[in-house]
Amino acid sequence: MKFEPRIVGFLCNWCAYAGADMAGTSRMVYPPNIRIIRVMCSGRVDPVIVLETLAQGADGVMVMGCHPGDCHYTDGNYQAERKVKMLKKLIAKTGLEAERLRLEWVSASEGERFAGFIKDFTNQLKTLGPSPLAGENPDAEMLTHMLAAKAAAEDFRLRALVGRERKLVEEGNAYGEKLIQEEFDKTMDDAINAEYARNRIYLLVKNEPLPVKELCKRLGLNPKEVLRHIVVMKRRGLITVDKVEGTSPLYAALEAR
Amino acid sequence: MSRGKKPKIGVYICHCGVNIAGVVDVEEVAKYAEKLPNVTLAKHYVYMCSAPGQMMVKEDIKKFGLNRVVVASCSPRMHEVTFRRVVEEGGLNPYLFEMANIREHCSWVHVDEPQRATEKAKDLIRMSVARAGLLEPLQEKEVGVTAKALIIGAGVSGIRAALDLAERGFDVFLVEKEPNIGGRTAQLSELYPTDEYALDVLGPMMEEVVSHPEIKLFTNSEISAVDGFIGNFKVKIIAKPRYVNEKCDACGKCEVECPIEVSNEFDFGLSKRKAIYLPFYYAVPRRYVIDDKNCNKCGKCAEICEKGTINLEDQVKEIDVDVGTIIVATGHDFYEPPKGEYGYKIYENVITMPQLERLLDKNGPTKGQLQFNGSEPKSVVFISCVGSRQEPGVYQPIKEDQKLNRYCSRVCCTAAIKNALKIKERNSATRVYYLYRDMRTFGRGHEDYYRKAGESGILFIKYKPEAPPMFSGNPKHSIVTVQDVLTSNEIMTISADLVVLNVGMVPREDASDIQNKLKITRSIDGFFQEAHAKLRPLETPSDGIYLAGTAQGPKDITDSVAMGSAAAAKATIPLARGKVEIEPIIAIVDEDVCSGCGICLVICPYGAIEKDEKGVAKVIEVLCKGCGACAASCPEKAITILHFTDQQLIAQAIAALGGTHA
Numbered sequence: 001m002k003f004e005p006r007i008v009g010f011l012c013n014w015c016a017y018a019g020a021d022m023a024g025t026s027r028m029v030y031p032p033n034i035r036i037i038r039v040m041c042s043g044r045v046d047p048v049i050v051l052e053t054l055a056q057g058a059d060g061v062m063v064m065g066c067h068p069g070d071c072h073y074t075d076g077n078y079q080a081e082r083k084v085k086m087l088k089k090l091i092a093k094t095g096l097e098a099e100r101l102r103l104e105w106v107s108a109s110e111g112e113r114f115a116g117f118i119k120d121f122t123n124q125l126k127t128l129g130p131s132p133l134a135g136e137n138p139d140a141e142m143l144t145h146m147l148a149a150k151a152a153a154e155d156f157r158l159r160a161l162v163g164r165e166r167k168l169v170e171e172g173n174a175y176g177e178k179l180i181q182e183e184f185d186k187t188m189d190d191a192i193n194a195e196y197a198r199n200r201i202y203l204l205v206k207n208e209p210l211p212v213k214e215l216c217k218r219l220g221l222n223p224k225e226v227l228r229h230i231v232v233m234k235r236r237g238l239i240t241v242d243k244v245e246g247t248s249p250l251y252a253a254l255e256a257r
Numbered sequence: 258m259s260r261g262k263k264p265k266i267g268v269y270i271c272h273c274g275v276n277i278a279g280v281v282d283v284e285e286v287a288k289y290a291e292k293l294p295n296v297t298l299a300k301h302y303v304y305m306c307s308a309p310g311q312m313m314v315k316e317d318i319k320k321f322g323l324n325r326v327v328v329a330s331c332s333p334r335m336h337e338v339t340f341r342r343v344v345e346e347g348g349l350n351p352y353l354f355e356m357a358n359i360r361e362h363c364s365w366v367h368v369d370e371p372q373r374a375t376e377k378a379k380d381l382i383r384m385s386v387a388r389a390g391l392l393e394p395l396q397e398k399e400v401g402v403t404a405k406a407l408i409i410g411a412g413v414s415g416i417r418a419a420l421d422l423a424e425r426g427f428d429v430f431l432v433e434k435e436p437n438i439g440g441r442t443a444q445l446s447e448l449y450p451t452d453e454y455a456l457d458v459l460g461p462m463m464e465e466v467v468s469h470p471e472i473k474l475f476t477n478s479e480i481s482a483v484d485g486f487i488g489n490f491k492v493k494i495i496a497k498p499r500y501v502n503e504k505c506d507a508c509g510k511c512e513v514e515c516p517i518e519v520s521n522e523f524d525f526g527l528s529k530r531k532a533i534y535l536p537f538y539y540a541v542p543r544r545y546v547i548d549d550k551n552c553n554k555c556g557k558c559a560e561i562c563e564k565g566t567i568n569l570e571d572q573v574k575e576i577d578v579d580v581g582t583i584i585v586a587t588g589h590d591f592y593e594p595p596k597g598e599y600g601y602k603i604y605e606n607v608i609t610m611p612q613l614e615r616l617l618d619k620n621g622p623t624k625g626q627l628q629f630n631g632s633e634p635k636s637v638v639f640i641s642c643v644g645s646r647q648e649p650g651v652y653q654p655i656k657e658d659q660k661l662n663r664y665c666s667r668v669c670c671t672a673a674i675k676n677a678l679k680i681k682e683r684n685s686a687t688r689v690y691y692l693y694r695d696m697r698t699f700g701r702g703h704e705d706y707y708r709k710a711g712e713s714g715i716l717f718i719k720y721k722p723e724a725p726p727m728f729s730g731n732p733k734h735s736i737v738t739v740q741d742v743l744t745s746n747e748i749m750t751i752s753a754d755l756v757v758l759n760v761g762m763v764p765r766e767d768a769s770d771i772q773n774k775l776k777i778t779r780s781i782d783g784f785f786q787e788a789h790a791k792l793r794p795l796e797t798p799s800d801g802i803y804l805a806g807t808a809q810g811p812k813d814i815t816d817s818v819a820m821g822s823a824a825a826a827k828a829t830i831p832l833a834r835g836k837v838e839i840e841p842i843i844a845i846v847d848e849d850v851c852s853g854c855g856i857c858l859v860i861c862p863y864g865a866i867e868k869d870e871k872g873v874a875k876v877i878e879v880l881c882k883g884c885g886a887c888a889a890s891c892p893e894k895a896i897t898i899l900h901f902t903d904q905q906l907i908a909q910a911i912a913a914l915g916g917t918h919a
Contacts, residue, residue, distance in 0.1 A: 040883055040884050046903060056911055
């Protein structure tokens with residue numbers, strides 16, 4: 001059977017959803033691959049929800065909001081933009097193609113533009129092929145990666161960074177010092193790498209106690225990096241030394257998270 | 258999450274006549290829906306929004322003890338309110354209702370694939386059922402209303418709206434950017450379809466505005482900020498300095514003394530005015546004004562003024578007003594052809610229709626004599642659809658970044674014929690040529706003008722948009738060459754003393770500013786957009802803000818006045834009721850989870866979140882609009898958006914991918 005991608009769309013009520021309605025009113029034909037979920041604002045789309053949708057096997061996720069400057073809620077679409085930027089980096093870490101997540105602006109009158117995006121995304125996903133997480137037998141390894149990404153997106157650090165990004169870059173901190181976008185991006189990249197790795201470690205040692213050497217192998221990181229994460233995670237009360245085998249301590253997850 | 262009884266969901270699939278049932282197999286979908294978890298019954302019916310359809314839902318709620326209802330039909334933007342009321346009348350909380358959009362998002366866009374459309378309809382219903390099971394009852398909040406209205410723009414539409422509202426006894430703040438009221442209508446000569454003089458029609462209305470006790474008029478003023486929501490808007494008005502107080506009796510001595518002469522915008526550059534001036538003879542309020550962009554503050558006007566009405570130290574004033582509803586009647590600008598389009602700004606005798614209106618106005622720069630550059634034109638050429646119906650690929654843009662206006666401006670055809678007839682009335686020997694693409698004299702009485710014009714000897718020449726009239730000659734005198742479609746593309750060469758471009762209407766230059774302040778939307782043509790083209794032509798997506806006149810799109814005075822009255826009627830509803838219901842879709846904070854990090858305070862565009870005495874976030878319910886940006890950003894996930902919870906959205910997403918568990 002021909003592969004038909006399954007797309008889940010999160011569309012803001014005021015512009016994009018209305019634009020999709022307009023496509024209907026104007027009888028613009030587009031492929032029936034998208035399932036639309038209405039939210040009040042694209043800024044409502046929590047990164048965790050997007051990752052969950054991808055983990056559940058969506059071939060693509062489309063977030064759509066008002067054009068820059070046109071947000072019904074002033075600037076929710078800019079929040080969405082920052083979230084999607086972070087998400088794409090996080091998704092890339094899991095091995096899933098980041099282009100399976102797309103953010104587009106559609107106004108209430110742009111039925112044609114909406115239909116165009118759906119056609120384009122459907123074709124793009126057809127070329128990309130089915131998501132490894134879709135279907136009866138999802139890629140188990142990638143699924144654990146996705147779960148780590150989801151856990152990272154649930155944690156304080158990334159959420160706090162994304163939440164503060166616009167203020168830090170555009171208005172400055174409490175001392176009026178503005179961060180240059182590149183500096184912020186560097187901080188964000190480091191945070192994504194670290195949080196993703198730590199959640200991977202956590203999920204791995206939750207299954208079975210593991211030594212640093214084994215963790216290095218599974219994560220593709222060097223012992224110095226893994227040890228650094230372990231120190232932080234111990235301090236945060238996430239893991240503990242379960243036992244020592246030979247000279248290597250085996251780490252295990254603490255249940256209370 | 259506190260959940261009541263097990264969900265018992267009723268699913269109703271609407272045929273919408275053949276709109277849905279013509280593509281989607283509604284019977285198959287109903288059979289499928291009946292087997293979904295938590296679904297008690299699934300039915301399909303020809304029109305769910307009809308009285309029998311509504312009755313069916315209400316009866317089933319009682320008969321089968323339904324505690325959730327899903328209607329699969331059109332967009333929730335169309336009928337969510339209708340069905341919320343239905344389930345409420347059936348005894349359920351209105352927020353236990355959910356809609357699946359199987360028309361706009363399915364049957365209408367997948368006509369070519371009925372089988373896949375049917376499958377998609379099943380998916381959409383499965384998603385709605387999953388969400389419905391997680392819905393919680395919510396209570397709408399009632400808030401009081403400030404029984405006053407704000408009208409932005411005092412053109413004919415805004416004036417009509419102001420008078421109607423004031424007649425009903427509501428206080429009206431009427432804010433006009435220009436120093437006088439009357440808008441574009443005041444710049445016209447005679448009006449179709451009655452041939453009445455514009456100021457004879459407008460004058461009494463303008464006087465009534467000034468004298469009406471319920472209307473507070475702010476001329477030379479603008480809106481600088483709008484806060485709040487329906488029933489409770491807080492508006493900041495900026496009154497620019499006029500430098501002349503209300504004691505001015507327009508004696509005009511100051512004007513004589515003033516050494517500065519500039520082009521008069523009221524006459525579209527056809528006359529000059531001073532830096533202190535009365536915008537036009539019948540200006541209301543009849544009071545001079547100083548144009549501070551050009552005034553050099555020499556003080557001669559103040560010296561000569563016997564009444565001492567002039568104060569060159571006049572300052573900007575800020576006025577705060579509270580209103581319940583707002584009408585946007587900001588009007589339009591005229592299309593300004595780029596240099597070279599139909600010879601404009603190359604040949605001196607090429608003018609625009611608003612300029613011709615000034616020449617034909619008995620109080621205009623030529624006192625109504627058709628005089629151009631000191632002589633009476635013997636031949637006049639009108640060219641239609643200038644700045645309107647600019648079809649990409651057909652219309653050749655003059656400038657590189659030119660935005661094409663693809664719409665019809667609706668008034669130009671009849672207005673130009675009216676003006677052509679007025680020229681013939683003045684001198685029947687004047688040769689008048691009317692070069693048109695299509696003739697759209699659609700209103701009552703408009704066709705009579707077209708007929709009369711034919712009888713009076715005006716020559717109509719139809720040209721093709723891909724072969725527009727061409728210009729040659731010298732800068733003072735142009736020769737127009739055009740292919741006449743109706744005589745098998747015969748090439749006509751016309752020696753023209755005057756060429757009038759029937760320029761269309763374009764959105765006001767400051768439209769985006771108004772848009773941002775009011776948080777309303779604009780259509781792709783740049784005019785403000787109504788909430789629904791057919792069913793909600795006066796409302797904007799922002800509750801309590803309405804549209805009137807050409808701010809919404811090209812229309813003539815008849816339609817602008819009608820829309821002004823209609824918008825006033827709409828704006829009266831909340832004012833007369835004295836209360837509005839606020840949707841309970843708001844954020845709530847779990848204070849046990851909140852760490853007081855304050856990110857939500859940064860993110861909230863409405864300042865609707867504050868820290869309470871315990872240092873945790875607290876939502877100010879009347880300010881919260883429920884956008885949900887805070888919830889999506891909260892590092893502790895301590896914020897829930899009612900009616901759009903994470904669980905509800907995730908359940909929909911899982912269901913979209915085939916899962917049936919909530």
